[in-house]
Amino acid sequence: MKRPTLRSRLACLGAGLGLSLAGAQALAHPGPLDQNGGHYDGNSYHCHTNDCEMPDTFSRTGRDSFFFDPRSRDKFFNEIDWSYDEDFDGDCQNTRNEILVATSRAPVRYTNPRNCEVRTGEWFDEYTGKSFTVAAQIDLDHIIPPRYAHNQGGDQWPAQKKIAFANDPMNLLLTERSEIRRKAERGPSRYLPREEYRCDYVRQWLAIAEKYDLRLNNTDRNRITVILRDCDTQ
Numbered sequence: 001m002k003r004p005t006l007r008s009r010l011a012c013l014g015a016g017l018g019l020s021l022a023g024a025q026a027l028a029h030p031g032p033l034d035q036n037g038g039h040y041d042g043n044s045y046h047c048h049t050n051d052c053e054m055p056d057t058f059s060r061t062g063r064d065s066f067f068f069d070p071r072s073r074d075k076f077f078n079e080i081d082w083s084y085d086e087d088f089d090g091d092c093q094n095t096r097n098e099i100l101v102a103t104s105r106a107p108v109r110y111t112n113p114r115n116c117e118v119r120t121g122e123w124f125d126e127y128t129g130k131s132f133t134v135a136a137q138i139d140l141d142h143i144i145p146p147r148y149a150h151n152q153g154g155d156q157w158p159a160q161k162k163i164a165f166a167n168d169p170m171n172l173l174l175t176e177r178s179e180i181r182r183k184a185e186r187g188p189s190r191y192l193p194r195e196e197y198r199c200d201y202v203r204q205w206l207a208i209a210e211k212y213d214l215r216l217n218n219t220d221r222n223r224i225t226v227i228l229r230d231c232d233t234q
Contacts, residue, residue: 073151081159082146082166092116095167096140103174106133126200127175127183127193138174142166143201144208147185152215161212171208187220188227199231 084095093101097118101108104121111117118135125132132138146154146166154162165171183191188205192198202224209216216224 073155074147076155077147077150079146081162082150083163084140084142084166084172086163086167088167095172099140099169099172099174100135102169108135123174125175125179126173126197127179129194129196130176132174132176137176139177139180140172141175141180141183143171143173143204144187144214145183145185148187149212149214152217154212154214157212165212168208168211170204170211187217187223189219189223192227198227202227 087094092114093116097116100118100121100123104118104123106122108118108121111119120133120135123132123135123138124130125138127141146162149165154165157165179193188202193201205216205220205224208214
């Protein structure tokens with residue numbers, strides 16, 4: 001019997017969770033203040049301190065990057081708006097544990113009888129090429145980081161779209177924690193995984209960006225174009 005591919009298993013997981021903009025809407029909420037002293041509530045931004053600044057509201061579609069400095073958006077980023085510690089189907093497993101179960105190459109074992117938290121299994125790290133058997137050694141990485149999406153226009157997304165993006169299996173991979181720190185919020189122009197995975201990695205960047213109508217910055221898009229040109233000649 002043919003073993004399901006990682007991509008097909010993640011697709012099934014996304015369908016099983018019922019992950020959609022509408023499904024995520026009920027879980028999205030304003031949350032605490034960002035470093036600017038305010039927070040987003042849906043499409044609105046609310047200030048709660050005297051020195052809080054309101055974000056710009058002009059449409060960036062089709063605008064030249066000269067008019068848009070992503071660094072000016074960073075202070076409005078709030079992790080709670082992009083939370084991926086969610087349990088969409090009410091089975092006590094958050095997104096991380098759902099993906100640990102879906103992608104393990106061996107039967108998983110749990111830390112408690114309710115099967116909420118995965119302890120052991122077998123996972124292949126696409127970024128580094130290493131394999132792991134202890135869940136605590138790896139964590140979820142967003143292929144396109146939420147902060148990157150926020151700075152590229154995702155700050156103006158509805159709350160439910162931010163949650164859907166942050167929990168979408170299409171945008172999540174398990175990798176060792178040190179690699180997550182090395183990648184941080186960088187795009188393909190500043191971070192790339194091992195050479196054997198680079199073509200798939202940048203193709204996934206484009207697929208996710210298209211799915212969420214996210215505009216990549218010019219430096220990253222140019223880097224992706226160069227990499228894919230080399231991929232086509234291999």
